[in-house]
């Protein structure tokens with residue numbers, strides 16, 4: 001298969017995945033298709049306790065360490081309006097985050113690595129991960145044991161911030177820790193005409209929204225990247241009744257674990273004492289999501305070098321306060337999360353979002369080089385952890 005045929009094949013598969021989006025934990029057809037393509041390629045698929053998603057391995061002729069390459073595979077509950085010839089065939093579902101691109105690129109890497117098996121000094125694992133949009137799919141893969149023997153891991157995400165042929169790489173965090181909070185303020189309901197006989201949770205909740213906004217602006221270093229948004233507030237249901245309670249929820253995004261802990265502590269204090277100031281009590285539920293991604297310094301340099309070797313231009317990655325459950329892998333194994341330029345578009349998760357499939361061949365080549373060269377790098381004396 002020459003370069004053009006290879007690119008064409010990946011585009012065909014990419015379009016299939018785009019036409020058949022499936023939501024988190026429901027990626028049965030997607031998994032079936034990936035399995036079929038890998039079997040056709042004679043790639044070994046591991047038998048793991050995963051309902052959706054799968055992990056394949058390519059074992060080199062020589063024994064050695066193990067490197068993992070990861071693609072997520074799920075889509076979003078978005079009604080597509082891209083107008084593309086390969087638009088979604090599933091109503092209300094769309095690959096609006098480029099995970100179809102990731103699948104096709106990793107499949108391309110499987111094709112290349114199978115051909116280059118004799119050069120591999122160890123094993124490359126291909127992780128087709130379910131449910132990234134739920135923030136928890138990576139944990140399923142970790143629980144399956146697939147990561148236990150992995151020495152280094154690499155993942156890609158399509159990026160509209162860079163043109164085709166450019167990748168964004170930087171050490172440290174490129175996506176944020178994503179936490180969620182829920183606060184209930186317990187008041188005491190009464191007639192709106194007799195406020196002194198009750199405890200008005202709406203007044204306390206309103207004050208609390210303002211107080212919460214001071215956590216980032218007054219308690220955090222102005223140079224730290226952090227945000228706190230109250231995104232939902234509800235209390236009461238009519239005009240002449242003071243309700244019993246008020247409910248608020250929202251999200252906190254941070255890049256450093258110290259900031260994350262500090263905001264959690266301040267949020268709990270603010271809720272408790274603001275409620276108290278109004279003679280009430282607040283209950284806080286803190287729901288921790290994935291931590292911030294943390295690109296390893298040495299592997300980041302390696303990933304930059306590999307990109308240049310593949311003919312890709314390297315730019316500093318664009319950090320985002322969005323989340324990525326790839327961070328769970330990086331808690332266990334050193335690795336790098338790379339942004340692959342797929343050209344300008346509407347933002348991720350938008351009904352008109354699109355990726356330029358012209359970037360597929362380069363992304364597949366890059367992944368296969370990362371796998372091959374990382375094994376060689378690990379084999380160098382002292383590099384195996």
Ligand code: NI
Pocket residue numbers: 097098099132157
């Ligand atoms: Ni995504």
